[in-house]
Amino acid sequence: MRKIGVREIEDMAVGAAVLGTGGGGDPYVGKLMAIQAVKEYGEVTLLDPEEVPDEALIVPSSMMGAPTVSVEKIPNGEEPFRSFNALEKLLGQKIYATMSIEAGGVNSMIPIALAAKKGIPLVDADTMGRAFPELQMTTFNLNGIKGTPLSLCDEKGNTMSLHTINNKWTEKIARAVTVVMGGSAILADYAVTGAELKKAGVLGTATKCELIGKAIREAAVSKKNPVEAVLEVTGGVKLFHGKITDVARKTDGAFVHGRAALEGLGEDKGFYAEVCFQNENIVAKKDDAILATVPDLIILLDKETALPVTTESIKYGARVIMIGIPCDNQWRTPKGIETVGPRYFGYDIDYIPVEMRVQEAANK
Amino acid sequence: MKNWRIGIDVGGTNTDAVVLDENFNLISSIKCPTTEDVTSGIESAMHKVLESSNIDKNRIGYAMLGTTHCTNAIVERKRLKRVAVIRLGKPATAAIMPMADWPEDLKAAMNVECFLIEGGFEFDGREISPLDEAELKKIGEKIKGKVESIAIISVFSSVTDSHEKRASTILKKILGEDFPISISSEIGSLGLIERENATILNAALVEVARTTTESFVKALEREKIFDVKIYLGQNDGTLMSVDYAIKYPILTIACGPTNSIRGAAFLTHMRDAIVVDVGGTTTDVGVLVNGFPRESMVAVEIGRVRTNFRMPDLVSIGLGGGSIIKLKENGEIEIGPESVGYKVSEKALCFGGDTLTATDIVVAKGLADNIGNKELVKDLNFDMVDKVYAQMTFMIEECVDMMKTSRDDVEVILVGGGSILVPDKLKGCGRVYKPENFGVANAIGSAIAQVSGQIEKIFCLDEMERSKALEEAKHLALEEAIKAGAGFESVEVIDVEDVPLAYLPGNATKIRVKAVGDLVIS
Structure with a gap:
């Protein structure tokens, strides 16, 4: 158990953007919300999952909707609070603590703001260990935990509760309601017990985000290599050093698809690489060999600062280091690979863990 | 005449x-x-x-x-006005109050009072809540005599600005027709916090x-x-x-870099090129696209306040005519970012000074016969001079490369007083143009500038055909340009951008159009 305040939030926001693997949105608005909440209500208690009683009720808090809306119509701050109160009434039980649904953008920060306001702890865990675009892409779902009953709330005070037959329907209905609510809404879903959380969650994500942010901040001061610092705290591997030479993007309905081409620099001079993305980075190749695929994390870091380059901000000329971080082991099960593996995103590639691919390439 | x-x-x-x-x-x-x-x-x-x-x-x-x-x-x-900030958006937006991450001393210098009242719009033009006119009148009375300028910001004012305009009218009735009021829809684009920041700064700067x-x-x-x-x-x-x-x-x-890029375009009659502007302390590299500077996508900070202005997309390095050259014991060479600035004509070796500067290197290499006195730098080690020159060239080439949009060679225009530092051939570049009067390209850019009009709006393409929405947007931008003083005959649309909003059904699309024309000379 420890306290988190403004400094920790700043670091977590940077780290969450790294684990956002190119997606997850800009954490600026989320960060300001969390900071305002801890300034007003005091610091937040961060619980190690081991400290959570088995029978306690834990509920993630998150935003659903268009990032473009959330940077303009900023939440009021009451929404997560109200959606939690509604869910408590529905379940007839007090919620013991909250947590993040994913690492990245706004969704790492909303639970902090809520925890401060409601005076409940934040559990050091999430349900992805990274960012993914759809509501059923959680390790809770892999473990057969349903997203509903859930409650959804807008800034005006409208609250809706939802019971569905499966998590795909939840995604469909909740998204339609979100549009009526003005394009963004706050969710309380995937209620679990402490015991379920310990088994089905990705544990330690909040601390991991903080350590990444701290490593980048301190490297900038001490003039250490910031990318090395990130690799050290994440157990990641360096995949490619290069310069962006081409970017193509296409928006179809909800998602931005695209690919970025890289030309090698330094030790990778003479080689070429490619990253394919759909909101988040999906597949990385070096010449014709696959370097890494989802569900492992593929991240482009600015070569000088190690700050993450999002799929929206990739542009020609940027000097980047591509790194790979092994995903949580739950994603490496057959069901995990079926839910978020390369084939789900339309790439006919077998999933091989990134560290094995790197080892293989080194042996050649 | x-x-x-x-x-x-x-x-x-x-x-x-x-x-x-x-x-x-x-x-x-x-x-x-x-x-x-x-x-x-x-x-x-x-x-x-x-x-x-x-x-x-x-x-x-x-x-x-x-x-x-x-x-x-x-x-x-300094010289900033006392500002009242009125945000229209309640019940939304309370989770981040105005000026949340401003530096404290800047906030103090403006002595700001903030209000959040009901009003504002959804992305599709519905009202979040009706404008609270009664509350607005109370605020008007309350701030009378206490503030000198007002910033009004409504949620999604780029979709519709009617609440901002109505609020301005009400306040002017109380505070007087001439009271300075800045409204956000006329200043920034999407992104409430950044647009609000820019509007507040604007209000503070009227004096x-x-x-x-x-x-x-x-x-x-x-x-x-x-x-x-x-x-x-x-x-x-x-x-x-x-x-x-x-x-x-x-x-x-930040009109400076833009002026030199426009000046470069004028001096060479080129519409597309990379512009390298070498000054006394820094080199700015920008991109000329269709006669105008390419704009940056990144949020710009002014005085440590984040705004959503689109500045020219530039990379700057600390290399200019006055850059100080340091030779380290381990053989490494440090070029800038420290500079003697405009004092180059007293401090540089070739002018009889005691500081080794970038200018001395080009003079020693015999590349600038009309600058300083070559005799004064004749004792400089030849290898060292070549090495420094190569390193300077490499720095510029790296910058140019970062700004290129494709792997093909690009044409480069060199301007600014320090452009003698740059050789005629650069890696990855086609021709390198050094136009006559390159030294004052920025002032020329300022003198020949045109006038523009710009609009940015969200259109729901389910209710309106895409081509119709584009037509309307273009029409509005042309009107804006003419209002700003552009001649009817010369005005043209130079930039159209439409971006669908991700995760939103209903085909909401952001359309931004910019039109430009020559100033009417009567």
Whole structure:
């Protein structure tokens, strides 16, 4: 158990953007919300999952909707609070603590703001260990935990509760309601017990985000290599050093698809690489060999600062280091690979863990 | 005929001035050191450029100024107005109150009062809540005599600005028609916090803008130049009238780099190229696309406040004519970012000074015969000189490469006083152009600038065909440009961007159109 305040939030926001693997949105608005909440209500208690009683009720808090809306119509701050109160009434039980649904953008920060306001702890865990675009892409779902009953709330005070037959329907209905609510809404879903959380969650994500942010901040001061610092705290591997030479993007309905081409620099001079993305980075190749695929994390870091380059901000000329971080082991099960593996995103590639691919390439 | 123009551009090191005739031929140009108060530097540049040639002052009909007054006021936290911030969006947006991450000293310098009241819109134009007019009237009475300027910001004012306009009308009834009110839909684009920040800064700067333009008029009158039309340069490379500049002073921020890119385009008649502007302390590399600077996608910070202005997309490095060269014991060479700035003509070795600068390297290499005294640098080690020169060239090539949009060779235009540092051949580049009068490209850019109009709106394409929405957007942008002073015949749409909003059904699309035309010369 420890306290988190403004400094920790700043670091977590940077780290969450790294684990956002190119997606997850800009954490600026989320960060300001969390900071305002801890300034007003005091610091937040961060619980190690081991400290959570088995029978306690834990509920993630998150935003659903268009990032473009959330940077303009900023939440009021009451929404997560109200959606939690509604869910408590529905379940007839007090919620013991909250947590993040994913690492990245706004969704790492909303639970902090809520925890401060409601005076409940934040559990050091999430349900992805990274960012993914759809509501059923959680390790809770892999473990057969349903997203509903859930409650959804807008800034005006409208609250809706939802019971569905499966998590795909939840995604469909909740998204339609979100549009009526003005394009963004706050969710309380995937209620679990402490015991379920310990088994089905990705544990330690909040601390991991903080350590990444701290490593980048301190490297900038001490003039250490910031990318090395990130690799050290994440157990990641360096995949490619290069310069962006081409970017193509296409928006179809909800998602931005695209690919970025890289030309090698330094030790990778003479080689070429490619990253394919759909909101988040999906597949990385070096010449014709696959370097890494989802569900492992593929991240482009600015070569000088190690700050993450999002799929929206990739542009020609940027000097980047591509790194790979092994995903949580739950994603490496057959069901995990079926839910978020390369084939789900339309790439006919077998999933091989990134560290094995790197080892293989080194042996050649 | 009063159809000549004088253009002045204030840079970090120098204040440049030019006089152009009716066909944009350069009649006279001058460089003066920029002064701390900025104004006296402008006055002496103006005086010298008029004095240096026998110009019939009666012929000057237009005066254009690109200045750093507003930037400096924010950075120095001086001469800022007391501002009331009124945000229309309740019950939304309370999770981040206005100025949440502003530096405390800047907030204190503006003595701000913030209000959040009901109003504002959804992305599709529905009201979040009706505008709370009663509350607005109460606020008007409360702040009467306490604040000097007001910023009004409504949620999604880029979709519809009616609440902001109505709020302004109500407040003016209480505080007087002339009370300065800045409304966000006229200042920034999507992104509430960033647009709000820019609107607040704008409100705080109204006095700076007024005194700047007044002192410019006085300086002209002192030179016996009367009845001229005065314009200020904006960050997108176009001009605004004095009336407009007093209303939107924040738009004068960062017009310098834009002016030199536009000047480069004018001097070479090129529409697409990379522009390398080498000054006394830094080199800025920008991109000319279709005659205008390419804009940056990244949020710009002014005085540590985040805004959503689109500045020219630039990379800057600390390499200029005055950059100090340090030779380390381990054989490494350090070039800049420290610089002797405009004092290069006293401090550099080739001018009899005691500091080894980038200028000395090119003089020692025999590449700048008309600068300084070559004898004074003849003892410099030849290998060292070659090595430093190669490293300087590499620095520039790296910058150019970062700004290229494809792997193909690009054409490069070299401008700025320090451009003698750059060789005629650069890796990854086609021809390198060094136009005549390259040294005052920025002041020329300021003098020849056009006027523009821009709109950014969200359209719901389920309710309206895409082609119709685009037509409407273009029409609005053209109207804006004409309102700003563009000639009807010359005005054209130069940029159209439409971006669908991710995760939203209903086909909501953001359309941004920019139109530009020549200034009407009466």
